[in-house]
Amino acid sequence: MKNKSNKNFIHQNQKTFFFDDFLETSPKQKKINKSKISEDRLYILFSVFFSLILIFSISIFSISIKPSDFQEYKKTDQNSLFLRRDIVDRNDQLIASNINSYHAAIKPSLIKNKESFIINIKLNFPEISLAELKKNLENKKYFYLKKRLTEVEKNKLWSFGEKGIIFEPYQGRVYPHGQLFSHVLGQTDDDNYGISGIEKFFDKDLKNIKKKNDPLFLTLDTNIQFLIKTELKKAMHDFNAKAAGGLLMDVNNGEVLSLVSLPDYNLNIRNDISDLKYMNQITKGVYELGSVFKTFTLALAIEENILLPDTIVENITNKVKCSKYTIGDIHKFPEKLSAEDILIRSSNIGSLMIGRKIGEEKLKNFLKNLGFLKPINFELEEIGKPLNFNWEQCKLETVSFGHGITTTPLQAAAAYAAITNGGYIINPTLNLQKKLDIKNQKSIISEKTSNQINKILRKVVTDKEGTGSFADIFGYDVGGKTGTAKNYINSNQNINTFISIFPSKNPKYVLLILLDDPKAAPHISYNYRGQIIKNISRNEAGWNSAYVTGKIIEKIGPILAINNKEVHNTHVVKKNN
């Protein structure tokens, strides 16, 4: 092509040459010169179109690789659905859950007829203060009319047709069982932060996004909790008690099946409660529990080979002078009693004498190892701290029968579990996922001593002289110890406790029943070994706490027996054969 084009300019026979005006003679150049559109314009147009195509291509590419809105929608929606995990009991029964609800807020500037609005509010929500509402409307600032609306309240407000009512969505916590678990579960605030009980202790765990589809399993059993609460409520009425508490715990792994404290309150209603009787009696209440401590004194004496259960303790007097105090017994006991009889009849002087034989240092260390001298480690915020005391004059004597030493009922139940399960210290727990291997636990007494104590505790219930006869429910082999103590704040009031274990041959459960300031109940017909007794004016733990324990075991026994092979094999199969 090039050769051909050159031929146009230089002829083969050409002998001369001349300078041609290239710009004028080049056809291409001539064409360009003749064209109306300049070359620069073409370049500009090209670059514009090219850049447009480039922009579109890039944008299409970026849209293609961008994650879709759907995924974002999914993320936000899931977050809004599960702010807090559900809480369920050991049988998978729901005891706390989140629901979507609304707060009603007001934008005063959007409310046209303020007077009719106020009248509507007055008619439908009489609990709202009108003076405050008027003041807020005049301020013209955004404010909350009512928080945590129910469906009915929301519909009422909706029917007003006011633009100024803003329904702010929020997630609220609901408790389907109302006040059944009030002292255990605790509550959350409006921002879904736990403020008391389990809700506070497991706050982080309950908000863990990774676990949001799995509920938090508690060791509690709703049915047993209800049965114990019902009986305690009845007992409070029958004995005119100020407060009551009940705790059922597995002695081998510390799982708390029921924790009841009365009076209680409805978790679904937010109220300020300042009355002390509403505190958790089992974990927060610190009491002098009295004679239930005699079991520890005797267990230590047997463990240290100071005496055997049948060793006779002589010269048991009615009164003992100790420093400036005089210690005595309510009843007159024989001068000679076996060690086990001291516990069965609950003799203060007998226990005091055993305590003196043990010595202060050993008893102190034993109680320390049982965890009585410091607050217990438990999954609730409301934990009581035992009152500090000095091991001065007479402390050994009083502590040996359970006076002058304070503790929470939870600690006492845990100590009974340790004494009766073969001697292994266990820590009470509400978390079902926390598995405890009893054999890895620290041992406080030998299995032999533990078995001996179990037999004596059984005799407290079955023996003619025993103080806990009313807890002897056929088929459940109940053992236990009563404790009647004076309230250290008001000495006219009693704190009556009964700590039972069952079945006593191979304990599985410990049940603690506490009544604060119970009165004698002459209207109750007691069934004492087949005899009906009425008009009883006695007020010791055996006549109320042990009686209530019997009533409770009668009801919860069948439920526990079905779940408990040991109880079934011992009491059901044997009977059938």
Add this chain to the structure above:
Amino acid sequence: MLKMLRFNRKKIIICSIYISFFIAIPVIKNETRLIEKKTQIHKRQILFLQKNLLEANLEFQYLTSPEVLTNKVNENIDIKYKNLNASQIYLNFDDFISEQKKTTKVAINEKQKQ
């Protein structure tokens, strides 16, 4: 000439690929969007059903709570329930039958004695 043709063919192929991609991408994207919209609708339906299920479960848990059931029983049924003794609990039907047979035999023997 051939060279030029080859060059043009290359250009044509590149252009046609580019154009086809240029057309295909929005088409695919549109289809994807439509599918995503459908998925969103289904997702919303699932969420709605989940919400209903949660509420139903909550209602069920409330209505079957021991307290509510006890109140309902007291209101509607005029039967006083008795607590079972351990001896009255049978974990399988055979145990129950064998125990009943024992009782029947005792009753028959007593009749025979009479």
